[in-house]
Amino acid sequence: MQRATSRSDLFPRLVTMQKAINARHFGVLRVSGSGLPSKRKLQCELENFGTGNGETALSIIDAYGEAMIEHIEKSMLPLMWNGREESHLAEAPDFSLFTVRLKGRVLPFSGVAFPVRLGAIGNGYILFTANYIDLSSDAVVDLHGKSCAVMMDLLALDERKSGPAETLSEREIACLQLAGDGRISEEIADKLGLSVHTVNAYLGSATIKLDSVNRIQAIAKAIRLGYIS
């Protein structure tokens, strides 16, 4: 599949997915912030609920955000919930063993949410809502696979936008890598055939370029941005 070149490319794809299961709306939620699971939050990035100020998306996050974050930390099984009315059902009869149910009768619609866990970044859910959802196992696997592709495209788009203002030099990357591997400045100097002062200067300039306050934060950012492993 071709990678999306802008966020607007994702919209029609999501609408097609939504129509394939006769859902009313879709939403793309992403986990924002790093750190302890308790400090992470879901944020709606794309949706077509059409209500002012993303109210509907917020109501979903209000109702299920916490459960969703907890779920994505341990499982990739799809989530389903029933709506407030008796008839607001979400079902996947052939797939019930591999779905997890959220507490029902909270929202005025039923829904299904596909967790996508890419790694340290870009994680979240793609969800579809309707008055009634009945999914075959084929549809579940198809939509989940497509959801993963959408989340990867979203991440690739973000990365293209935000790189650090200046790129790191080879030497700076080498020093950061060794520091991250537990070497002290003297050892890094030894290994690269530089003086200790030069090594510290490289680490200092890398810290500034990565918009960090010290070398430890620079190392953490460099790993998250993929400069070092």
Next chain:
Amino acid sequence: MKAEMLQSGAGVKRQSLVAATPAYKTLGREQLISRLAMMAGANHLPAGMAALADYVGASHYLLARYDLIQEQGLDFVVSSNWPFDLVRRLSSDLANQHARSTELEKCLAVLQPNFALLPDDIDLPPGTSRQYCSLMFNVGRSRLSLLFLFDDGIILSQDRLRDVGLLAGYYSSFTRARDQRAERDFELTERELECLFWIAEGKTSDEIAMILGISRNTINNYITSVMRKTATKTRSEAIAYAVRNNLV
């Protein structure tokens, strides 16, 4: 005469190929899923993985877990029916390969079938292709990789491979959820993780002491204990370790 022999040779080959491609061709996705559901009920990981290998037409599977790779070694192989020597020979290569790619590359490789060649000096079961296929997926914080060996001349279906990544994820999510042994993040305490998080944000011990309302020495004790538990030598390494393993 010669041409005829060649032809019949080709015929034999084709025949043996047909014979080597068993029921999987006919098994649809829905059938596979109901079969998996049955096996997941019995909490049998190897059987599920073997069924997935069957579905894509592979002869052997290997499920590896990357988040816990310490140095090199076999600890990270979760389940496999590969010949043991092959696993032993390949495991360090796999760990190295994994260490070389960046986090972003890994994130963008999820569920993408990736074909690679086994090193020449590895002995393979007869008739097995030197090419293998790997698929990466995440179950919670664990990054898992499913590797397939297949017979020479068999072409794996791309569509089925993509399905299999997802299904393997479902299957291991399910079997792990039943496995009540909750992951305790390398035995780090909530407080230790909290300290790690703030250090990764560039805070000093003094600042963290202020944020958490405990003394600087306590913070330093937490960090020392983190370094001991993670077998890291410096603060920088401890943070690098935590970021690599998605702890912060």
